[in-house]
Amino acid sequence: MISGYIPxxxxxxxxxxxxxxxxxxSFLFGPHKPTFFKSTSYECGIDPVGNARERxxxxxxxxxxxxxxxxxxxxxxxxxAVTYGSQEHGMKVFFLSEMAVFVAILFIGYFYILGKGxxxxxxxxxxxxxxxxxxxxxxxxxxxxxxNEASGVVDLDKxxxxxxxxxxxxxxxxxxxxxxxx
Amino acid sequence: MxxxxxxxxxxxPPLVPYIxxxxxxxxxxxxxxxxxWIERVVIALMQDRSGPNRVGxxxxxxxxxxxVKLFFKEDMSPKSADIKxxxxxxxxxxxxxxxxxxxxxxQTLTFHLANxxxxxxxxxxxxxxxxxxxxxxxxxxxxxxxxxxxWASNNKYSLLGGLRGSAQLISYELSMGLAILCVxxxxxxxxxxxxxxxxxxxxxxxxxxxxxxxxxxxxxWLGTGIIPVVIYTIAMIAETNRAPFDLPEAESELxxxxxxxxxxxxxxxxxxxxxxxxxxxxxxxxxxxxxxxLPPLNIIPFTLIPGFVWFITKVxxxxxxxxxxxxTYPRLRYDALMHLGWKRMLPLGLVxxxxxxVVSLGRSPAKSADxxxxxxxxxxxxxxxLPNAVAHR
Numbered sequence: 001m002i003s004g005y006i007p008x009x010x011x012x013x014x015x016x017x018x019x020x021x022x023x024x025x026s027f028l029f030g031p032h033k034p035t036f037f038k039s040t041s042y043e044c045g046i047d048p049v050g051n052a053r054e055r056x057x058x059x060x061x062x063x064x065x066x067x068x069x070x071x072x073x074x075x076x077x078x079x080x081a082v083t084y085g086s087q088e089h090g091m092k093v094f095f096l097s098e099m100a101v102f103v104a105i106l107f108i109g110y111f112y113i114l115g116k117g118x119x120x121x122x123x124x125x126x127x128x129x130x131x132x133x134x135x136x137x138x139x140x141x142x143x144x145x146x147x148n149e150a151s152g153v154v155d156l157d158k159x160x161x162x163x164x165x166x167x168x169x170x171x172x173x174x175x176x177x178x179x180x181x182x
Numbered sequence: 183m184x185x186x187x188x189x190x191x192x193x194x195p196p197l198v199p200y201i202x203x204x205x206x207x208x209x210x211x212x213x214x215x216x217x218x219w220i221e222r223v224v225i226a227l228m229q230d231r232s233g234p235n236r237v238g239x240x241x242x243x244x245x246x247x248x249x250v251k252l253f254f255k256e257d258m259s260p261k262s263a264d265i266k267x268x269x270x271x272x273x274x275x276x277x278x279x280x281x282x283x284x285x286x287x288x289q290t291l292t293f294h295l296a297n298x299x300x301x302x303x304x305x306x307x308x309x310x311x312x313x314x315x316x317x318x319x320x321x322x323x324x325x326x327x328x329x330x331x332x333w334a335s336n337n338k339y340s341l342l343g344g345l346r347g348s349a350q351l352i353s354y355e356l357s358m359g360l361a362i363l364c365v366x367x368x369x370x371x372x373x374x375x376x377x378x379x380x381x382x383x384x385x386x387x388x389x390x391x392x393x394x395x396x397x398x399x400x401x402x403w404l405g406t407g408i409i410p411v412v413i414y415t416i417a418m419i420a421e422t423n424r425a426p427f428d429l430p431e432a433e434s435e436l437x438x439x440x441x442x443x444x445x446x447x448x449x450x451x452x453x454x455x456x457x458x459x460x461x462x463x464x465x466x467x468x469x470x471x472x473x474x475x476l477p478p479l480n481i482i483p484f485t486l487i488p489g490f491v492w493f494i495t496k497v498x499x500x501x502x503x504x505x506x507x508x509x510t511y512p513r514l515r516y517d518a519l520m521h522l523g524w525k526r527m528l529p530l531g532l533v534x535x536x537x538x539x540v541v542s543l544g545r546s547p548a549k550s551a552d553x554x555x556x557x558x559x560x561x562x563x564x565x566x567x568l569p570n571a572v573a574h575r
Contacts, residue, residue: 004308004309004310005308005310006199006308007199007200007202007203007284007307007308008281008284008285008307008308008310008316010200010203011203011206011207011280011281011284011307011308012277012281012284014203014207014280015276015277015279015280015281016273016277018207018276018280019272019273019274019276019277019280019451020273022272022276022447022450022451022454023269023272023273023447023448023451025253025447026252026253026255026257026446026447026448027257029253029254030253030254030255030256030257030446030447031256032256032257032258033256034258038258039258039259039260039261040260040261040262041260041262041263041335041336041337041443042260042337042339042437042442042443043337043338043339044437048337051262051336052262052335052336052337052338052340052341053336054338054341056341056342056345059349060345060348060349063349063352063353063520064348064349064352066524067352067353067355067356070356070528071352071355071356071359074356074359074360074363077360077363077535078315078363078366078372081363081366081367081535082366082370082371082372083370084367084370084539084542085367085368085369085370085542085545086370089543089544092542092543093543096539096540096543099536099539100536103532103536106532107529107532110528110529114525119520119521119524119525120517121516121517121520121521
């Protein structure tokens with residue numbers, strides 16, 4: 001049983017040797033004359049600003065989480081698909097109804113995350129929908145709170161347009177209250 | 183073609199996987215510069231310009247010269263990079279790309295045993311019963327190459343490219359899996375050689391002349407209703423980060439994406455990994471949907487050509503398709519990419535799988551399916567368990 005995997009193990013070994021050889025040979029052959037400017041990270045020719053270990057959009061994290069859920073559910077489909085074709089007719093009906101229930105539950109979850117907007121990459125997907133900007137919907141929305149220790153909590157809806165309030169993190173920065181669009 | 187069991191006292195059938203291994207690696211290494219040349223020449227023709235024409239006849243040696251040059255380029259790394267992971271990333275890319283192709287069905291060899299029996303051995307590195315899962319698993323490990331390269335370079339463009347790449351790869355893997363599931367549902371096995379066997383019958387079980395047995399009409403591209411092959415093809419292009427899905431290395435916004443900080447052979451390793459995984463996913467496409475080593479019609483001039491030639495022809499068709507797309511379509515916007523993957527292809531794939539299951543309700547139980555075998559038969563084992571084969575050795 002395991003003997004069929006031995007050539008694959010050999011293949012992986014050969015691939016590893018190839019990869020190692022590529023790195024090793026270019027390390028051996030190539031010159032090494034590092035200078036300060038060669039060793040800085042490339043930012044289109046200007047001096048790099050800060051570090052790349054920055055915060056990045058949480059959307060990527062969300063996509064990874066959704067992937068795990070859906071991938072596990074897809075994996076559940078594999079043994080079903082392999083055995084389905086070889087069943088008798090009555091058993092097939094049973095298999096199919098079981099899978100119908102499973103896919104229905106999968107779609108409930110799918111429509112839930114669709115409705116939550118987890119798959120909208122930016123707000124532009126929602127901006128298309130005019131319904132989300134009607135006065136009725138806006139009236140139900142909780143007031144937008146803003147500000148920090150210096151200013152106290154500020155309700156932006158009650159501030160006059162154009163007034164300046166300190167933003168969350170840096171008290172040296174200020175944000176202008178946006179115009180009547182809100 | 184029928185081969186004798188012993189050649190010069192060497193027992194051949196157990197050596198077949200290793201012949202396939204040497205052939206696969208040798209072929210890939212030989213064809214790689216050619217692939218780059220093909221791509222450049224085809225795009226040049228499509229864009230009405232000359233393309234490479236300086237080194238060698240018609241510029242054929244251009245990529246070979248580039249590889250030699252890259253070996254002698256300075257091997258530098260940014261000071262702020264995480265140096266171990268920085269070197270690990272291209273290594274992982276090459277490792278996963280080369281080892282993913284190990285289960286592709288190249289051909290079936292027939293041996294004339296010493297006792298007069300005939301035995302068929304698949305020309306595959308490892309003809310394991312989890313073949314499709316193996317390719318999916320190993321090729322999806324490539325996301326680590328992208329992510330680690332992007333993160334370890336400590337460059338903002340690399341980080342963005344790596345994040346984009348990982349999100350794209352995992353999004354499209356779902357649709358890819360669902361499209362493959364449609365084939366698995368009909369063939370009842372994950373073993374690629376058996377999936378090819380399942381395509382060798384008459385089209386849709388119709389009483390047609392012999393010439394149509396295992397022909398282009400009985401392959402799964404038509405058998406599963408065209409939708410899965412479309413989904414798989416889109417997903418395979420997105421999985422290999424090629425145009426129009428090349429957002430991780432979108433040169434107009436991200437310089438070179440996750441490999442911005444890579445120079446010399448390390449850059450070429452990402453390039454190699456990309457091309458080898460193009461070959462592998464095209465090979466999987468050929469095996470699942472386009473009949474693998476089967477000739478397009480079951481008549482004499484086609485059947486005389488060995489199966490691996492057909493297989494390579496189909497893989498090259500896939501490569502040409504890649505190039506064609508690259509010359510034709512502009513790059514997708516990122517939200518459009520995610521929209522297509524999650525909101526179009528994923529539900530379509532699930533619904534189509536379910537429809538196929540309903541359609542196959544009326545079918546009689548499949549004969550060739552390996553429904554949970556007690557002892558999976560592999561290439562080498564098949565040889566050992568054959569009656570009289572051992573006695574005559």
